[in-house]
Amino acid sequence: PSQDKKIFALQGPCPVIRRLLRARGWVERKERGAGRGIPESSCSSWLPDEEEEEEEEEEEDEEDPEGIHDLMSRLVRDQVPYFIWTTRGSAVRGRLLQPDQVANHYARVGSFTTKEGLCLTLRNLPWFDQADPDAFFPRCYRLGAADERQAFIEDFRLTAARSLLKVALERAQDTGAAPLSLTPRPAPAEGPGAQLVEEALRVCGQHLGSLTHRDIDGDPQPPGATDAAWDGFLRGYYRAVHEGAVPRLSGAQREQGRILLQRLAGRLPQLRMEGDRNVWILKPAAASRGRGITCAARLDEVLRLAGRAAREGRWVVQKYVERPLLIFGTKFDVRQWFLVTDWNPLTVWFYRRSYLRFCSRPFSLRRLDAAGHLCNQAVQRRCGPRGARHPRLPPDNTWSCRQLRAYLAQRGQAGAWGEVMVPGMKAAVVRALRCSQGLVRGRKGSFELYGADFVFGEDFRPWLLEINASPTMAGGTAVTGRLCARVQRDALRVVIDRRDDPSCSTGAFELIYKQ
Template sequence: MGALCPTLASSLHQSYLARDQLPNFIWTNFLETVDRQLLWDDSVLNHYARVDGAGLVLTRQQRKQCQNLLQSLAEKLPQLDMEGKLNIWILKPGAESQGRGKMLQLAWSCTAPSVQVGRWVVQKYVERLMTIFGTKFDIRQWFVVTDWKPLTVWFYQDCYLRFCSRPFSLHHLDARHLCNVSVQKWYKTSPDQDPRVPPDKIWSNKQFQEYLAQVGQADAWHEVLVPGMKAAILNALRSARDRVRFRKGNFELYGADFVVGENLQPWLLEINSCPTMSPSSAVTRQLCANVQRDTLCLVLDRKDNPTCSIGAFELIYKEVGWGDGAALTPQHHQSLGPPLLRARGCHGSVTCLSSPGSVAVPWTGCRCHHPGEPPETPG
């Protein structure tokens, strides 16, 4: 099967290009914009000539059939809400930070021949995401694991948002997609960027909650986003616990990165060990200092004084059945959501994190970051 090359994609973006899951299938409303010399031998071109301003119009029965089809797909595809039309995938090296080596691909069939042999994480890109002032953002959320047997997880109730430097567009795979500070610092703010985007490209979660209230979603943070992030983190930890090298008496502070879908559903992108504590703004200067102080209180002071203040940390999970009898009350247990994707790659049995559409591919071994690996640098 041939694939739509990037050159052709660029030449057709003005023609309301809509690709299905078949990368060689092209649907355009303007036949004259198609450069046939750039088509593959097996490309299929679908075109309906416009006879009026509305173009092709569905009947009421056809519209109902489409709605029923989408509803049935939603029952079978739990990640349908993040799908779009362009079939974009993102490739990440298995143990890199700062956005190094990450690539966006327009179609899965373009991916396999374009990467080097090694460890890669392959994710379906979240095409239908929430933007703020037309700009993509992600959320850096901290949590601490103080024990793996029993699994004990503490969630930090403060976090921050990171903005890109240019307005979001799926037709330009550049500075609009990776929100890492270490990536965005190399780009100048676009002249068409909304002036309401903060100059330092950072918001606190409190600023985000104020914005949600302004757009009529005041309850979304506590009722949808926070529970969703907790559930995704627990999914990831439970799936990866057999691969984590852990010694009793150790702890680890992690940084989880999320994007938010159009329906305010958080999607876990990755989990970083040794998340950066280098401040890049007034917000991160305060929050990074706070989380370091509270982490020390949690793992040191609490040993001698179980009732001491642990700041913004909240115990969200402690596993039952490891001999100490400790367990949380039922209301503290989070739903673990859809089953995780388990895959078997060329390096044996591996588990992908609960990231959007993560898959294992024949030449890779999906993995999470482990304690002892190089720390993440600013971003």
């Protein structure tokens, strides 16, 4: 931009952006009075359909002992700001911006920045890419829609049948003998236990047949299975898996179960990460910072929570990754930044640095509390350190991706990050954006920085959990303080410096997709 257009406006605490723009010779336009706001004529109200990260960030404005910056701000208070940076996930109305104004948000991005939007949008992926969303996004249902609620119930039941077979086969393998009891509590070879196994085999066999023949109208329930019959099956499943009363398998049942699970694994990308306890996670459809999220492993509990939640707003239920990659027995997720600088053609930049967020309690599916399962830093600060904790885990629950790579290298898995984890994250981000492209109100000249959250399976495959608009830039730890400053610096290199010098450095941002 020309010198007379180097005027910017900020809304919210943005000390890094202010410092970087001032270093480039830009002047901040502040609201009359003491505020830092954006003129009403240039900015919309906050949109309710965007997921926001409202984490507090301390304003650390550098000293201005001679009042030069304040003086310059007063001189441009009636001028148009040509660069607008806002926090809290607001979108700037494109029709109120002049063509040469730049803003750091797009409108109508809720199609991928809310849990409900992402759940719906990714179902359209086959129209945009020859890929299965189940391969990177845990299956998800909107509990407020009657058909999706019923689909979830059927999914829970089918997952329970698979899980029963899995735990019975695993324990049979541990004992090395099919006819022996597989639990400290004796279970009869015949009667309810045997009937439970036969029912699971029948359900899984019919489901496999439905998948094999792509019979989309077929009922996955076995003939004659009523809700009451399913309730009885689930009671037996809970006794077997949650309480350890696993029925013994005959040799024929072992063989049939092994073959069924092997064939289902070829059709169900999520079977490996399911585990055997059938845990699901209930989430508010458009909240952030882990608020309201609950894990449950019983259908009646999920539906009870969903009923209560329905009175409070829209909720989704999503399959929990029961077999995550752990570090020192503790769950973590990765916050991965990416930048969109155009929606037509779609242009995506991926940040080569990211950070890990650890839980404060060791991972266990027998205790579904927030401290062991929700990696969000705001949640973990409320939980505080509890119980035994590995001494090599960071006290502030954060690592850089560089520390993760060093950890993997120590374990002889140095290639996992670059060969599996990063390529999988890139693919998931691009696919989510391609599905949303027709729904977002794109605007030439604007851009937006997003934060995607991933958890990884034991096989290092990434599972996309959510995408946040306005990811927090609060440097609450040494790692986040350093990386959040760098990602803002590099974002300005991409969106400002490249306009004058296309060959300039873009820091750690890498162009990964341009239509």
